[in-house]
Amino acid sequence: MDAKIIGEDENGFGVAVTDNNSVDHTISVGFEGDIQGHGQDGYPDNPPERTNQEDESISQARRFAKYHVYREKGYDTLSPPNNPDRIAGVLLALLELEWEAVEEYFETLHRQTVSHEREDITAPLDLPEGIERKGPMYKQGIYLEEDLSTITADLEDPPVDAIDEEVIAELTSSDQTTEENFFSIGQALLDQSPITDLTIEGVSGVHTSYTDDSGSEQVIEGDDPFDREPDACLELMPTNFDLPGFRFYMGLNLICQIRDCYIGMGVEPPAQYRVLGQGKYKYTGKYHYFDCYPEYHNHEADVPGYVPPVPL
Structure with missing residues (x-):
């Protein structure tokens, strides 16, 4: 291009x-x-x-x-959750987030995604019966306190380039089943080389998307205290991760969303974002059904130049 x-x-x-x-x-x-x-x-x-x-x-x-x-x-011509710099800004903020804050913001999302496969977890959302058979996908918007101009002004490079290939490689090759997971490694790496101070202002409630019996997409909206688009939106399928693994899952989803932003423009993403896994839900569908795309969403796929994260 x-x-x-x-x-x-x-x-x-x-x-x-x-x-x-x-x-x-x-x-x-x-x-x-x-x-x-x-x-x-x-x-x-x-x-x-x-x-x-x-x-x-x-x-x-x-x-x-x-x-x-x-x-x-410098015009803000990209919608916020489709701007790779905004998503990278959220990823930076997540890397520096204290564990207590992660639990505060994302406990409902975690419990909902694991409730499909864990009998010991009660689903916090009151959803239609049988929805687990309809391929539910859960979204949660993340809002930064800083606007885009502030984010970019604080960095020498665009936010998407502020996290280099070495950091992404460390994050996606860590053992997410231990305390030495995505977030603790990320914090250690950033402590060695501070990048910027970005603050999460808040999150939306959990939105649920599923396909009804007629094949149409239905969305059950969660609460949203903001009157603007989120800077990034997690898009997660049901999983059985415990909390450390789920934190890795969130970070991987944002990395893959950054990848999808570039693929959707017809260009290869920066090397550090050439990671396989599920990012944006609409692109997952395209990768699955359109012959013009490799299976970027499939962490077991063989896509030249792309690497899988740790075994999921």
Whole structure:
């Protein structure tokens, strides 16, 4: 993927994008990230006439154009939970979070995800009977006190680059079944090389997504005390992890979400985020059903250049 800003007016920017199939796009991106126009010469203009791969190429070009404006001009053109820098900021905050705070913020999410497989755990959410057969997925938004400009101003590099390959390798190869898990190792690494002070302001309640008998997605919303989008949103499937393992699971999910942000723009993520595992739920579906993507979500898949985390 290659992009170049070719114009600016009172409405936003014109961006020329050449995609991975060498198709040229001209995309108008508003200052807040809205796509105001999109011309291209390689795919059908009518969406129903496109293949999945062609449709993905159109979407990738749009996401990459918005990302290019964000990086080159500093406008907040990406929605918060789809901005890899925001997700990285949340990951940094989680790495420095005290264990007591982790339990305070995420105990409900942990108990709900393990209640499907642990008879000794009572599910804290009152959900429809039989939902465990409908493939539930649980989301929880995480909100930082700092805004994006503050996050980026505190760092020499973009937040997504502040956690280097060595740190990610240590985190994803640790034994998550012991006290020496993702968070304790992360804290030790950051103590050796302080990065920034980021603070979690709060979290949403737990939202539940599942597929009903007709095949439609249904969402049961949890409480949310904020009137803005979260900086990142955990998206977790049922598991049987104990609490140390669950903390690893949350961190791995955010690492894989950062990966998905880049894959969704048609570019390889930075080397430290080339990790296999489940990230964003919508991309998990694409990796499973679309032939144009490897199985990035499958930690047992053989994807050149990508590594699995510790055995799950």
